[in-house]
Amino acid sequence: MHKHHFGGIITVCLLLLFFLTGCQNNSSRITVVGSSAMQLLAEQAGNDYRLAHPSSNIVVQGGGSGTGLSQIQAGAVQIGTSDVFAETQSGINAKKLKDHLIAVVGIVPIVNKDVGVKNLSLTQLQKIFTGEITNWKQVGGKNESITVINRSKGSGTRTTFEDIVLKGKKPVAAQEQDSNGTVKKIVASTPGTISYISFPYANDQNIQKLSIDNIQPTNQNITTNKWQLWSYEHMYTKLKPSKATQDFIDYMLGSKVQEDLIPKIGYLSIKDMKVERDSNNQVTKIGN
Structure with missing residues (x-):
């Protein structure tokens, strides 16, 4: 009886361990949804990130900027990608989201x-x-x-x-x-x-x-805005993203993505821009 009781404790402990590990993996899952223009960049960066961080779990999907913004606002995903500023979209409360400018396309x-x-x-x-x-x-x-x-x-x-x-x-x-x-x-x-x-x-x-x-x-x-058809690639998160989400955003803004990956697959790093554009499409020279 005593032995059986001990075995039961081990089973409970194993189940608890399994449950906690499962929860941990789930909490590190980062779902990125939205802009199809940004999908190529997010997928490639996500793959590279997974290789360097084997415990990470990054899922990238398209669906359009509107979907990305509404999904991050609803808390259904960790990152909503968009080619437009959140404040230009009706039904989106931009003040409750954090904007990370990743690239230009x-x-x-x-x-x-x-x-x-x-x-x-x-x-x-x-x-x-x-x-x-x-x-x-x-x-x-x-x-x-x-x-x-x-x-x-x-x-x-x-x-x-x-x-x-x-x-x-x-x-x-x-x-x-x-x-x-x-x-x-x-x-x-x-x-x-x-x-x-x-x-x-x-x-x-x-x-x-x-x-x-x-x-x-x-x-x-x-x-220089000589070619005027371009937009920023935004990654929106909640105002206080999880550590796993913030780590991935930091990676997107780091030199590996900004200097190597972005130009390689046809995007532009923010750092290369000589102009900037606001949410009303007003363009000004950087430094002016």
Whole structure:
């Protein structure tokens, strides 16, 4: 009986140990949700971080900036990623979130290679996305109908694109897609199509990147705002994130990510910027 009782204690102790270990792993789980423009960077950094910190547990998902902001506000995730400032989104209380600026990403209009156009003026681009220009021959291309592919409503990339290109005008009714990868595939395979994606996804020979007013879509041109289609990549946390979450944010802001990974996969480090932009899209020179 005494022996049996002792065995019972061991079983309880093992169960308790198992339970505590399980809880510990769970508390170190960091779920990152939101911007599809930032997904590539977050996934790669998350993989590198896991290799260096075997006890960490980082899960990265897309879903769009709107989803990232609402999920972090609800406390459903540890990090919400966004291409737009939280204060610009209705229903989001930015004062209860902490903003970590991680990188800058460019946005580029892309077309199917068959349309015969490599450059548009900003006005022409606007008129295509508002439905005023409907055939490629109107902008020096083929006699072919224009098919607009837009991004989903919660997309931060779409918000930035429409703020800078449409300037408050109503977008044409169009098919909507929520991920950069899907948009790229559709444009590459469908004659007459136009859309826009983030720079890191645009390194593909099967699509035609457009210049705007003869300005090339390069990271160098973003640093001075010569190329105006760009946004910050934000990681939002609660005001007091867990230690595990803060450690990962610190890693994202550290030299390994900022100096090595970010330029390697096509983003821009904040440190490279010669201008900054506020939540109202007002651009000022850094140092002024």
